[in-house]
Amino acid sequence: MxxxxxxxxxxxxxxxxxxxxxxxxxxxxEQRVVVFAALRWLQAKPQPRRKHRLxxxxxxxxxxxxxxxxxxxxxxxxxxxxPDRTPRVLVAPGVDVTSVRPGSGLTDARWQRLAPGFPTIDDAGAKVPELPAPDQASLSSLLREFDASLPAGTPLTVLVPPVITGADAERPVLSRAVDWRVVADAVPPSAPPDATGARPPIPTLMVRYAPEHPEGLKYLRAAGAAWQVARGGGSAGEDDAEAAVTVATDSTPLAGSRLAWLVPGPLPDAVRQWVAGGGDALLADGAIAPELEGAPVIWRDATGPLARGTRLGRGRLMQLEHELAPAGMPILLEPDFPQHLGALFTEAPPQPAWVDAKAHAPRVGATPYPDAPxxxxxxxxxxxxxxxxxxxxxxxxxxxxxxx
Structure with a gap:
């Protein structure tokens, strides 16, 4: 040391x-001199000097x-x-610790969950870890974090199910060799995304407009028809557009998850509550919503910003910067306008999650981190x-x- x-x-x-x-x-x-009457008449004699004493x-x-x-x-x-170089065992979600631990030969190691905080697994609470939440850090990120916090030279064993979820698209690179064990009888995940080749459902967009302001409806209908054609729905006719875009006046109740609100003036509380409940709304440039003041730009082209957006509860509130007309938005006449419009209503795609555990074994190559003092x-x-x-x-x- x-x-x-x-x-x-x-x-x-x-x-x-x-x-x-x-x-x-x-x-x-601090010593005080006390006058003694019987000695006051005696002749004073020089006192010996005293040395300083502690x-x-x-x-x-x-x-x-x-x-x-x-x-x-x-x-x-x-x-x-x-440093503490006790061997570590990380258990990924889906592995039954109670069945694996007795015959693992790692009884002297410290068992921890591959989850945020890396909680320790004791014998009494060795249950099957749950699958990670969608908003949780990926399994690969957690593995890199644990490798960075582990002293150099500490043995590391990772137990994973045959198919792991919550992984990055690239194999993790760590600073140490890992004993990567695929547990054959692990609890399988629910089901990977549909790989049968079926086309994803056609996005639907509710359009609510003021009867006195029908401008811009044709561009949204055209975008709906393009969505339909892009997914093999046939020709870009009026029926195709109606399959992806439903148009009604502003008095019609909302029943969906994506909304284009083409009504000028203050945003109604009903729409605001609908967005907070999980809906995505795109407002016309004439709509008034204080929540969007100073919101970041989420769509721009060569002419400048086209839309801004922000979070509102569990949903998103967006607003166009210009009127839905070619004079203010030349992109309306471009062939890629439907794709840009659809991207506004599409959240960031989830991380690649479903991978074969054998093919996702970590590689060695990261620079070892110095031991923390x-x-x-x-x-x-x-x-x-x-x-x-x-x-x-x-x-x-x-x-x-x-x-x-």
Whole structure:
């Protein structure tokens, strides 16, 4: 083990060690002269000079040690060496620990879940880890995080099911060789995405407009027809457009998850509540929604910003920057307008999740992280607190009061 100081300049506080010595030397000024009547007429004789003498040496030493410890605390001491290299076992979601642990040959290792925080698995609570939530960090990211926090040279074993979920598209690169074990009888995930080649459903868009402002409807209908054709729905006719875009006046109730609100004026509370419940709404440029003030740009082209957007509850609120007309938005006449419009209503695609566990074994190649030093400030602060209590007891204890 090696002791090091993160802030050596803090040792300058050692100059304060002179303070308790001076205090002990000055204590003699506290002595009071008492006039004794029977001796006042005696002839004064020169008194022998007394040398300076330190009283209460144990208390003085304690005060010096206390100040030295405080100076060391200011220098931020840390301890390098002797890291905890206990073998680790990470259990991925879907692996039954109770059936794997007895015959694994890793009884002396520390078992932890491959989940945020890496909780320890004890024998009493060795249950089947649940599958990760969609918004949780990916399995690959968690594996890299654990590798970075593990001391160099520590053996690592990872238990995974045959098909793992929550992985990146690329095999993780770690700083150590990993014992990657695929557990054949692990709990399988529910089902990977449909790989039968079936086309995804046609996106549907509700359009609500004011009867006195029907401008822009034809461009949204054309986008719906293009969506239909792109998914093999036939020719771009009026019926195709109606399959993807439903148009109604603003008095019609909302029944969907995507909305184009082409009504000028303040946004109704009903629409705002619908968005907060999980809907995505694209407002016309004339709509008024305070939530969009200062919102970031989410769609732009060579002419400048075209739309802004922000979160509202569990949904998204967006607004066009220009009127739905070629004069303000030339992109309406471009063939890729339907794709750009559909992208506004599409959340970021989920991370590649379903992979073959055997093909996803980590590679070695990352730069090892240096061992993190062990800070000594907490135990040193506790020691100083005990020394302060002891110093107060020695300075004001019963023995000191009796001597006084």
């Amino acid at each position: 090696t002791l090091s100081l993160m802030l050596p300049l803090g040792l300058a506080a050692l100059a304060s060690l002179l303070l308790p010595v001076l205090v002990h030397l000055a204590r003699r000024s 009283d209460e040496i144990p208390l003085l030493l304690l005060r010096v040690l206390m100040l030295a410890a405080l100076a060391l605390l200011l220098a931020e001491p840390v301890l390098f060496g002797r 062990r800070p000594l400030a907490p135990p040193l602060a506790g020691l100083i607190a005990l020394m302060v209590l002891l110093e107060r007891w020695m300075a004001n204890g019963p023995r000191r009061r009796t001597a006084a």
